[in-house]
Amino acid sequence: MATTITMPQLGETVTEGTVERWLKKAGDSVEKYESFVEVSTDKVNSEVPAPVTGTLREILVQEGTTVPTGTPIAVIDEVGAATGTNAPGTEPTQQVANAAPESRESMAQSANFEPVPGFNIPEMPVKHVGSAQPVSNGHAVVHQGNGAAAESALRGASPAVRKLAREHHIDIRAIRGTGANGRVTADDVLTAARMGPAAAVGQAISVGTNFGATGAPAAMPPPAATPPKAPATPGPGGTSTYGEPIPGTLIPLNSARRIIAERMVESKHTAPHAWSMVEVDVSNVWKWRAREKDKFERDTGYKLTLLPFFIRAVVESLAVFPLMNAKFTAEGIAVEKNVNIGIAIGLPTNLVVPVVKNADKLSIKGIAIASGELIDKARRSKLSADDLQSGTFTVNNNGANGSYASAPIINGGQAGIVTMETVVKKPVVTADDAIAIRHMMNVCLSLDHRVVDGYVASGFLADLKKRLEGMGPSGVL
Amino acid sequence: MAVAASTSKILNNVEAVRETLYEAMKSDDRTVILGEDVGNRGNVFLITKDFVKEFGEERVIDTPIAEASIVGIAVGMAMEGLRPIAEIQFADFIYPAFNQIVGEAAKTRYRSNGEYTCPLVIRTPYGGGVRGALSHSVSIEALFYHVPGLKIVAPAFPADVKGLLNAAIDDPDPVLFLEHKKTYRLIKGEVPDGHYTIPIGKADVKKQGNQLTVVSYGLYVHWALEAANALEQEGLSVEVIDLRSIRPMDRGAILESVRKTRKLLIVHEDNKFGGIGAEISAMVAEEALFELDAPIRRLCAPDVPAMGYALPLEEEYMSSPAEMADAMREMVRF
Numbered sequence: 001m002a003t004t005i006t007m008p009q010l011g012e013t014v015t016e017g018t019v020e021r022w023l024k025k026a027g028d029s030v031e032k033y034e035s036f037v038e039v040s041t042d043k044v045n046s047e048v049p050a051p052v053t054g055t056l057r058e059i060l061v062q063e064g065t066t067v068p069t070g071t072p073i074a075v076i077d078e079v080g081a082a083t084g085t086n087a088p089g090t091e092p093t094q095q096v097a098n099a100a101p102e103s104r105e106s107m108a109q110s111a112n113f114e115p116v117p118g119f120n121i122p123e124m125p126v127k128h129v130g131s132a133q134p135v136s137n138g139h140a141v142v143h144q145g146n147g148a149a150a151e152s153a154l155r156g157a158s159p160a161v162r163k164l165a166r167e168h169h170i171d172i173r174a175i176r177g178t179g180a181n182g183r184v185t186a187d188d189v190l191t192a193a194r195m196g197p198a199a200a201v202g203q204a205i206s207v208g209t210n211f212g213a214t215g216a217p218a219a220m221p222p223p224a225a226t227p228p229k230a231p232a233t234p235g236p237g238g239t240s241t242y243g244e245p246i247p248g249t250l251i252p253l254n255s256a257r258r259i260i261a262e263r264m265v266e267s268k269h270t271a272p273h274a275w276s277m278v279e280v281d282v283s284n285v286w287k288w289r290a291r292e293k294d295k296f297e298r299d300t301g302y303k304l305t306l307l308p309f310f311i312r313a314v315v316e317s318l319a320v321f322p323l324m325n326a327k328f329t330a331e332g333i334a335v336e337k338n339v340n341i342g343i344a345i346g347l348p349t350n351l352v353v354p355v356v357k358n359a360d361k362l363s364i365k366g367i368a369i370a371s372g373e374l375i376d377k378a379r380r381s382k383l384s385a386d387d388l389q390s391g392t393f394t395v396n397n398n399g400a401n402g403s404y405a406s407a408p409i410i411n412g413g414q415a416g417i418v419t420m421e422t423v424v425k426k427p428v429v430t431a432d433d434a435i436a437i438r439h440m441m442n443v444c445l446s447l448d449h450r451v452v453d454g455y456v457a458s459g460f461l462a463d464l465k466k467r468l469e470g471m472g473p474s475g476v477l
Numbered sequence: 478m479a480v481a482a483s484t485s486k487i488l489n490n491v492e493a494v495r496e497t498l499y500e501a502m503k504s505d506d507r508t509v510i511l512g513e514d515v516g517n518r519g520n521v522f523l524i525t526k527d528f529v530k531e532f533g534e535e536r537v538i539d540t541p542i543a544e545a546s547i548v549g550i551a552v553g554m555a556m557e558g559l560r561p562i563a564e565i566q567f568a569d570f571i572y573p574a575f576n577q578i579v580g581e582a583a584k585t586r587y588r589s590n591g592e593y594t595c596p597l598v599i600r601t602p603y604g605g606g607v608r609g610a611l612s613h614s615v616s617i618e619a620l621f622y623h624v625p626g627l628k629i630v631a632p633a634f635p636a637d638v639k640g641l642l643n644a645a646i647d648d649p650d651p652v653l654f655l656e657h658k659k660t661y662r663l664i665k666g667e668v669p670d671g672h673y674t675i676p677i678g679k680a681d682v683k684k685q686g687n688q689l690t691v692v693s694y695g696l697y698v699h700w701a702l703e704a705a706n707a708l709e710q711e712g713l714s715v716e717v718i719d720l721r722s723i724r725p726m727d728r729g730a731i732l733e734s735v736r737k738t739r740k741l742l743i744v745h746e747d748n749k750f751g752g753i754g755a756e757i758s759a760m761v762a763e764e765a766l767f768e769l770d771a772p773i774r775r776l777c778a779p780d781v782p783a784m785g786y787a788l789p790l791e792e793e794y795m796s797s798p799a800e801m802a803d804a805m806r807e808m809v810r811f
Contacts, residue, residue, distance in 0.1 A: 159768070185770055
């Protein structure tokens with residue numbers, strides 16, 4: 001029997017989708033639930049799993065083509081059916097409205113990015129992924145290849161395994177199981193968690209590559225948790241991709257890249273950017289973090305970076321300067337009710353800004369966990385549409401790669417974006433004219449001059465500086 | 478456990494019951510024993526041998542073969558201030574007294590809004606493995622554990638028998654006290670002298686382990702321990718919990734152990750369907766699903782109407798230490 005696959009609806013309001021890439025070609029066999037095509041909309045990128053096991057008989061829509069949802073995009077011959085013929089008495093074709101057996105919602109969440117302006121790379125305070133049996137490429141996660149076996153390991157995982165894997169941020173599929181029939185046991189997860197940090201040393205931090213800069217992304221280690229998108233194999237003649245650019249070739253724009261481009265241009269052209277910078281003495285915060293970070297990681301599984309301290313100071317300053325938490329509209333300045341902080345996260349091929357909702361209601365610890373979860377999800381392409389919505393202000397942890405100052409582009413109509421630049425030890429003249437060695441960090445602000453003027457912006461920055469300098473060297477997270 | 482005396486002696490389960498009943502009769506003249514053949518015959522297992530000589534026919538009462546009357550009369554005695562200990566000669570004969578136990582004794586406190594209580598103990602030998610066939614092998618706990626207001630106790634070790642029987646006698650509400658007859662003379666152990674109680678509703682970890690939790694009660698606790706100790710030689714670490722009380726059940730002890738081992742095996746002699754293991758499974762699934770690293774497993778009697786007399790039928794109905802060891806091994810290695 002032949003099954004016709006149609007363009008799935010990847011979201012409540014989505015009416016069309018683009019075939020981004022065929023992961024299989026005509027004639028290839030596909031397993032049920034195996035991803036065989038990548039489709040995208042302006043909201044979501046998603047791999048579509050096959051609804052049946054069989055052979056991909058025909059591709060009806062070529063890569064890069066956008067079609068309405070419900071349009072047939074491929075035909076799969078089910079196992080046992082002769083190609084092109086139908087067994088007597090069976091339906092000639094079975095229309096599969098949503099190609100995936102999953103709900104629209106879960107599909108929409110399966111892989112997802114909403115690119116936005118801001119062009120820098122934050123430090124990645126994400127727990128490393130470990131493996132009980134380190135795999136050959138030296139990286140802990142083996143998403144690529146043997147997808148069916150890995151997926152079946154996932155489906156067979158016990159509740160305890162799933163819970164522990166979640167807590168320790170470990171991909172079950174990456175673990176070699178020692179239980180019956182290779183089942184991954186709870187102990188296997190714990191072993192992997194224990195081995196994780198050691199195994200991952202030296203490969204973890206620079207997950208993002210600064211794609212706005214001239215550095216060669218290929219020189220960066222691949223991310224520890226690449227989403228399960230096999231790098232395109234160079235065909236005869238070679239195909240240049242964003243992940244593997246080949247000099248002298250043209251990289252076709254995928255929808256993510258196109259949208260990033262459009263929104264950057266839109267923000268830069270509609271919001272008149274002004275820029276300011278303050279230098280902040282973060283010595284005490286630095287000490288505080290150093291004191292807490294080991295215990296914090298033990299307790300929560302997340303690394304404690306400077307980011308949550310910074311976000312906490314930002315939300316406190318936003319409370320004093322609500323105009324910084326506002327947005328320009330034709331009707332007037334819309335002052336936001338909620339304080340939802342977007343965190344710009346650079347990934348090798350795109351940029352996402354997941355949002356810590358109601359960050360003003362969270363402690364430093366709460367922010368650290370919430371942002372840790374989001375960053376983790378971002379790296380695993382597991383952000384949901386909801387994770388990416390409703391940001392009111394954006395923070396960019398730009399210093400991880402040593403940046404000393406930067407001029408970020410404002411995100412999605414907000415009033416401003418602040419960056420944390422690199423922390424450096426510097427000789428500083430103190431209040432009593434002594435010279436001391438302090439941890440100093442620049443904080444840069446881009447603001448929408450339609451919403452606020454320099455008076456408010458500099459007040460905000462001064463307040464932020466005062467709060468950061470007043471934090472620590474101890475306290476309750 | 479409130480141990481009054483520091484001395485102890487080795488008793489089997491029959492002797493432990495006998496000593497406890499004797500001390501209760503001695504210490505409180507409200508205590509009355511009634512049942513079939515408890516007087517002149519001294520109970521079929523000789524538990525109350527010579528009691529009638531010492532305490533008289535008014536306190537050690539031979540009854541007709543009429544279980545509804547035994548429990549019905551005992552309920553009345555209890556409500557009016559005596560401390561009756563009714564005996565059902567074999568648990569297989571308890572059915573005529575179902576109404577008196579479930580409909581009367583268990584509801585007395587509630588029905589009278591607390592004005593009356595029913596401090597009644599119903600003792601009965603239960604369980605198989607003794608070639609007792611259809612009428613002397615039954616497990617009845619699941620028939621009664623659905624009933625709020627009724628406590629059910631099924632100890633496996635002599636010291637627990639004494640401590641829990643004392644607690645049952647002291648209890649202001651009805652307690653069904655189950656004595657596994659195969660353990661009666663098979664199981665011996667140290668029993669403290671004097672009066673002490675073990676709280677009803679408290680399980681006991683009889684063997685520590687960290688790879689699998691086995692929950693059981695009665696005879697099967699001993700078999701589970703035998704299996705778990707054998708597995709220790711293979712390097713497998715199994716924890717064995719003796720429920721001791723079936724209702725109230727020590728949920729905390731089970732959950733604590735399961736949270737440690739992440740795997741749960743329940744073994745009981747009673748039928749599987751709707752048995753005690755079903756309640757434990759449901760409770761663990763509700764409370765600790767995300768701690769589980771393997772499906773919960775129950776090793777119980779098959780759904781056949783009774784234990785047959787023929788040895789192969791009895792053996793098929795009962796589990797065995799070897800069968801338990803196999804199940805434990807599979808679960809540890811899962």
